[in-house]
Amino acid sequence: MTFDAHTIAKDFPILDRTIRDGKRLVYLDSGATSQKPNVVIDAESDFYRLHNAAVHRGAHQLAEEATDAYEGARTIVANFLNAHVDEVVFTKSATESLNLVSYAMGNAAPGNRFHLKAGDSIVITEMEHHANLIPWQQLAARTGATLKWFSVTEEGRLDLSNIDSVIDSSTKVVALTHQSNVLGTINPLDVITRRAHEVGAVVVLDACQSVPHMPVDVKALDIDFLAFSGHKAVGPTGIGIFWGRLELLADLPPFLTGGSMIENVTMESASWAQAPKKFEAGVPNMAQAVGLGAALNYLTQIGMDNIHRHEVELTSYLLNGLSEIKDLRIIGPKTTELRGGAISFTLGDIHPHDLGQYLDSQGIAVRTGHHCAWPLTRKLGVPATTRASVYLYNTTDDLDALVEGVQGAQKYFGR
Template sequence: MTQLPGLLDTEAIRKDFPLLDRVVHDGKKIVYLDSAATSQKPRQVLDALNAYYERHNANVHRGVYTVAEEATALYEGARDKVAAFINAPSRDEVIFTKNASESLNLVANMLGWADEPYRVDHETEIVITEMEHHSNIVPWQLLSQRTGAKLKWFGLTDDGRLDLSNIDELITEKTKVVSFTLVSNLLGTVNPVETIVRRAQEVGALVCIDASQAAPHMVLDVQALQADFVAFTGHKMCAPTGIGVLWGRQELLEDLPPFLGGGEMIETVSMHSSTYAPAPHKFEAGTPPIAQAVGLGAAVDYLSAIGMENIQRHEHAITEYAVKRLQEVPDLRIIGPTTAEDRGAAISFVLGDIHPHDVGQVLDEEGIAVRVGHHCARPVCLRYGIPATTRASFYLYSTPAEVDALVAGLEHVRNFFG
């Protein structure tokens, strides 16, 4: 068995994840390498969900009976846990959404409806990057189309990094918001936050960071990032689907208008007008994802007990090993950084002229679960002249043996297609 420095006790950790014991295709034990799309859920999270539904299921905030008060305490307790997890200055800066996509759409719409000095209009510019997930492209395209703002973006270098050579020309006095991913879901690139944030601050632009591929894998400190908004999602970090987070600076949340209207986000309502509750409730209209938030809180507890520094160290070791092993496969080309420096645990590649969908299907027959396609980052595929990629992504439960299984599976793919 391959031994790498910095690995977690994966034998113990994997016992917490029931799905990792599944047997598929002729008795083969699943090799799950698609955590960048969604992570598996530990028993501790599943138990928290079951306990909520079995013992505490009620709507939150308005009920005065025991079960409703318990549900409210669990829901708001999850907000406290998330605030501590990301080092938010205030729990009231943590807004629950259904996913990171909704969080990013929330920011775009708030800025489109805002008054000065935050308003995005035809005299302003929006800056994103070519490596973004569609969730951090399409909302800004929609805002640009609706307001007349000019949309600009950083390009990519041949080795999968952001091209910052023209940063002063891209981020100018007209720039209203700069929105970019902390870690690319396709390339795995970890972006130079400090450089981009510094330039944005020089011109007075707001900064929005998509941390969907960062929050599960590394220490996420919103104060250290110095951004104005940070979005991430629960289902990639051991939590259920249907729960996301938007963190925003308190003064911005106080000044910006709500995007959705309905119950809970109001202070008073008459037939003529309404006034709004303070943040975070101002941005959480209607019945929220209560059970999902409880599950997210349990996931935060689980990850925190292991330690995000330890998880990051483990994944760096696995990624370094995987990059090295994959480069031993003939005709394989990694799309993105070919070292473990400043890169996350998602590795996308093409294998000769074999279509990624064919690669994925043959790997599946070997029990190996990878993601194929453009991974909601089609502009990246266009940049590198490829229709799609195969992506293997790792997490705290991934092992060197699974990397070896992937490499062996790819050799089987090559033999299959001759």
């Protein structure tokens, strides 16, 4: 289909509203959460209106309809990732997904392939969101494993010059982001996964900033586990995805226990159901899963290649526009090579929070702060930045408004 961001934007009702004394909303914060199209809002609402019942639990018609809708959404996710349907686990967020895999590894008994101990190592990177940093810190602390990491260069790329010593025979897990939420950097997974698998380590991918923006094929990427969040992919809040290779999920202990995830229970013991049920204790976020299915169908209809191409064009346009502003420093890659549409920057001595508030007064929504990546911002010497992040519904008009807003802020603050 022909890609037209102006037409696509009409599918998102919130983009029709005005803010701040009638100003047009310019939404450039999709890296934090995306807006929702009517088809997603309707899908979630219709579930509650017409089909609401606990899935997997009843013989009545509503329960059957709810189960069909819920499991249908799982099939949609599997097709979207090129995965087996039983490899898709619904969680409430990507943060829960990453905690699931790290905590489950901590539950692994001696002899289990995921059991970690003193002498083992876990490898991460300096550009990780806290959600893919703290769970591994905690796992290392609980098991006695050593936490190691790849550093970030001044250009915002991973320094892989020492890959053979960082990922070595002690490495059991390599966990990293596909695309940085601060820098926009897209990491070279092929080099990292190849080395990880050479030493028998599993690769855990934080794909929150990539799945909504580009084609992601879990088989082609040759990874072992993946997490992403629905709310960044034009889907509802309260729904996340944990994906893992089926043979690995069979060996991974459960994270939460309770109803729905058991095979058999006595007063003394219990045995677990097969994946994905093993990891879905309790009544799940059913309407949100259905909404996510509608969201991924919507993105598929537009075409992930088309979305990625559009974002590359917008990123190039914005990089060029921002680079012409005096005293503005872009944090991260300055070109679109292996780069996504999250652009962080500083503006002289104007604090990012002050800049963000000024832009908000002009109807422009951006993100300010450390973006849940304190080690990265400290490494780069910028405790806080302003971040603009683009998506399929953004246009060059939005980016022109941002550039004009930044220039207006300079005049407003007398810089």
